[in-house]
Amino acid sequence: MRVIEMEARSALVKSGLGGVDYVVNPYTGCRFGCAYCYATFMSRYVSEPVEEWGEYVYVKRNVVELFERELARMRPERRTRSIFISSVTDPYQGAEAKYRLTRGVLEALAREQYPGSVAVLTKSPMLLRDIDLFRELPDFEAGLTVTSGEDEISRWLEVHAPPPRRRIEALRALNEAGIRTYAFVGPLVPHFVERSELLEDLFARLAEAGVRRVYVEHLNAKGYIRKRLDAVVAKQPELVRAAYAEARTREHRARLEQIVSELIERHGMELRLGAVIDHPESETRRRP
Ligand code: SF4
Incomplete structure (x- = not known):
């Protein structure tokens, strides 16, 4: 597994996804390396072979700084727009424990009391670390992808991702903490x-x-x-x-x-x- 630090040119990107205005992807590549991942096309932006998806993560070390700047420049009428974290990487994969970029982006949104909807989607219970910030965001939703209730079934599809049972437990913990949640099946x-x-x-x-x-x-x-x-x-x-x-x-x-x-x-x-x-x-x- 290779972790490579890089400088990004932008953080807040207009989205082509239905119902989502902007996306933020603090990383390129994803350690979870799911066999069905649609984001593998991102490998060409970092000149990596598709076959090695899951074996490298590019860390956009300046993403929080860029995001703060882009958010500050956002016109008031645009601040109702939705922000999704993340569309082509997992924002709570292992590297996030060290780099805390997803947390940095959420801190910026919480500081500004960003009024538009903000949603995260992950396969990792690491998101529980940020419950304090989720609580501060006016319109927030936390999602976990769960493809199976049985760990053995998903193991070969999602080799490096946390087991589904832990994701379901994370959903339970979020619900108990009063955070609005969704599951992505x-x-x-x-x-x-x-x-x-x-x-x-x-x-x-x-x-x-x-x-x-x-x-x-x-x-x-x-x-x-x-x-x-x-x-x-x-x-x-x-x-x-x-x-x-x-x-x-x-x-x-x-x-x-x-x-x-x-x-x-x-x-x-x-x-x-x-x-x-x-x-x-x-x-x-x-x-x-
Ligand atoms: S967690 Fe998401 S981005 Fe990461 S490999 Fe799996 S499907 Fe792709």
């Missing part, structure tokens, strides 16, 4: 279709931890993502391999959506964006 693991009891278990655990708002996303099967994922899935049992091959069909996705919709209703949750997030460009294959 994505990507939906394709073999949930064959083993829907696993998805039921995940939703039951989330509900039990006090989660009321969820985003749910289908697997993004774009070519560059599939290339990495296929190599991991190839080592899995036949059932899993077949489910991943099917995952690009509309029929498969419709079945997953049906299961999700029943679970959302059963647990009285809010499905954010009103639907499972999909990636139309990956839905190119129909079942023969």
Whole structure:
């Protein structure tokens, strides 16, 4: 694992994500190295091979300073805009314990009492360190990505990320601390279709931890993502391999959506964006 310090040129970046105005990514690269990660395209900005995603992290050591400056320059009418931390890295991966860049960005927002919505999304319970700042932000939400209630299932997809059970415990702790939370269930693991009891278990655990708002996303099967994922899935049992091959069909996705919709209703949750997030460009294959 390589950690490389660098100087960034900007911190607050306009976002192409639906419902998000700006993103802040204090790091380039991500130690968690998930097999399904869509952010691997960032490797070309730091001239690293895609295959080594998860093996390096570029630390933007001046990101807090840049962010403070950009925030100070933000016109008053823009201060209602939403800020998301982070879109192409995990803001609470291991390097954050030392560099505290995510914390620095949140401190700046708390100092300014930034009135727009601010959200973080991570796979790490390290975010609990910043509860003091979350409390100070007027419109704040903390999210954890949880792809499975069973550690063994996600282990081969998210090799270096903290186990899902710890993420669910972090959600519980945030809820108990009175912080507004959400869970990001994505990507939906394709073999949930064959083993829907696993998805039921995940939703039951989330509900039990006090989660009321969820985003749910289908697997993004774009070519560059599939290339990495296929190599991991190839080592899995036949059932899993077949489910991943099917995952690009509309029929498969419709079945997953049906299961999700029943679970959302059963647990009285809010499905954010009103639907499972999909990636139309990956839905190119129909079942023969
Ligand atoms: S935690 Fe997020 S950014 Fe990091 S490797 Fe996994 S999917 Fe990619």
